[in-house]
Amino acid sequence: MNKIIRISLLFLLVTAYAGGQTTGYTFTMKKELACTPVKNQSSTSTCWCFSGIALYESELLRMGKKPYDLSEMYIVRHTYEKKAEMYARMHGNSSFAGGGEYGDVISGSDEVGLLPDAAYPGLNYGEVKHNHGEMDAALKGYMDGVLKSSKLTTAWLAGLNGILDAYLGEVPETFTFEGKTYTPVSFRKELGINPDDYITLTSFNHHPFYQPFMLELPDNWAAGLFYNLPLDELMQIIDNAVTNGYTVGWASDISDKGFSMKEGVAIIPEKNWNEMTQEEALKVFDGLHSEKVITQEIRQKEFDNYLTTDDHGMQITGLAADQTGKTFYKVKNSWGITGKYDGFIFVSRPFIMLKTTNIMVNKNAIPEAIAKKMGI
Numbered sequence: 001m002n003k004i005i006r007i008s009l010l011f012l013l014v015t016a017y018a019g020g021q022t023t024g025y026t027f028t029m030k031k032e033l034a035c036t037p038v039k040n041q042s043s044t045s046t047c048w049c050f051s052g053i054a055l056y057e058s059e060l061l062r063m064g065k066k067p068y069d070l071s072e073m074y075i076v077r078h079t080y081e082k083k084a085e086m087y088a089r090m091h092g093n094s095s096f097a098g099g100g101e102y103g104d105v106i107s108g109s110d111e112v113g114l115l116p117d118a119a120y121p122g123l124n125y126g127e128v129k130h131n132h133g134e135m136d137a138a139l140k141g142y143m144d145g146v147l148k149s150s151k152l153t154t155a156w157l158a159g160l161n162g163i164l165d166a167y168l169g170e171v172p173e174t175f176t177f178e179g180k181t182y183t184p185v186s187f188r189k190e191l192g193i194n195p196d197d198y199i200t201l202t203s204f205n206h207h208p209f210y211q212p213f214m215l216e217l218p219d220n221w222a223a224g225l226f227y228n229l230p231l232d233e234l235m236q237i238i239d240n241a242v243t244n245g246y247t248v249g250w251a252s253d254i255s256d257k258g259f260s261m262k263e264g265v266a267i268i269p270e271k272n273w274n275e276m277t278q279e280e281a282l283k284v285f286d287g288l289h290s291e292k293v294i295t296q297e298i299r300q301k302e303f304d305n306y307l308t309t310d311d312h313g314m315q316i317t318g319l320a321a322d323q324t325g326k327t328f329y330k331v332k333n334s335w336g337i338t339g340k341y342d343g344f345i346f347v348s349r350p351f352i353m354l355k356t357t358n359i360m361v362n363k364n365a366i367p368e369a370i371a372k373k374m375g376i
Helices: 002-021 047-062 072-089 102-112 133-146 156-168 184-191 231-243 278-282 296-304 349-355 368-374
Strands: 028-032 175-177 180-182 198-202 212-214 225-228 248-252 312-321 327-332 344-348 356-362
Touching: 047 072, 047 102, 047 248, 047 312, 047 356, 072 102, 072 133, 072 156, 102 184, 102 198, 102 248, 102 356, 133 156, 175 184, 180 184, 198 231, 231 248, 231 312, 231 349, 231 356, 231 368, 248 349, 296 349, 312 344, 327 349, 344 349, 349 356
Parallel strands: 198 225
Antiparallel strands: 028 312, 175 180, 198 356, 212 225, 248 312, 248 356, 312 327, 327 344
16 A cells, blocks of 8 residues: 555656656757847837847857947938938838848948947937837938928938937947047948858748849838748758857747747747637647648748738847757847846747748858859
8 A cells, every 4th residue: 555655656756747847948058159238129120230230249259359239220320311212212112111121231331331339329319228219200201291392302311311310319420439540431340340241041932042032021121132042951051050150140020929038939839820729829838839840832821921021130149959859049139138038039940940031141151052052
């Protein structure tokens, strides 16, 4: 009798322990890359710039340089000017809002350089956190008013810059940083950031592979080109980059229910959300789940049906595994110190495969065989 009780108690303890081990996710880092502290884009649509600049900051660390806090708002401001010019030339038939793409970071840093955040914080409107609601409305209203005229005057661009100066601050022609005077371009060169080293990539089969094409996204206001690759090769680039010390700018759809900053996990459950009971949906993040097998065709269908949209830009900073050995990617967000992992989230491989709209990466992170196919 006592022996039976002891065996029963042991069984219960083992079962409870096993249950504890499979409740929720536990991650083991396989590769973790250096990155700067998590920032907060706050009430703005500038994730594309926060994640692109975060990549540049990590590149400096990869080069063995000290941590730098670079200004996102300097590139954001330049991009607003370029968007306004396009909006005017397109008679108001192009996107004019806060969103953008990684190409805006690359081209902007090439054209106007970079600034340290201390030289251009972009907070010239009495706030301690970024909030572009009023500025975005003012800029859009101004541009729509300008375009009501039968002919543009020579003053419209100066008027636009007046609004940008008021909210973000005037751009310094020169500035002093750590005892040395720079221009924004000379500062970028001193840092060793060469925009020509960076490229944007995607994977969709409605255009030929191994060629650049204009990715049809609302925030791609500049009609920027993205190299198109088969999905397995896009994933090879991401894996090769992180394995060899390069972080990746990651643009994705985070409106999917499988993305939970609170829980610190993003997954694609095998069962469709609309087929789950309410109880099943509530328990998705309580335990480990099988995930869908993602193919090029499934990815394309989600994009074609607007189920994958270009919502948010973040930075892939590491590789991890859950307690079953499945691959997850450690991703740095720009919403401040939030969620289970203080501003980071672990994203499953199926989620990356399905929900990635495009990436930004150093060309040197592309495997030689794939680069050859791309002709770069």
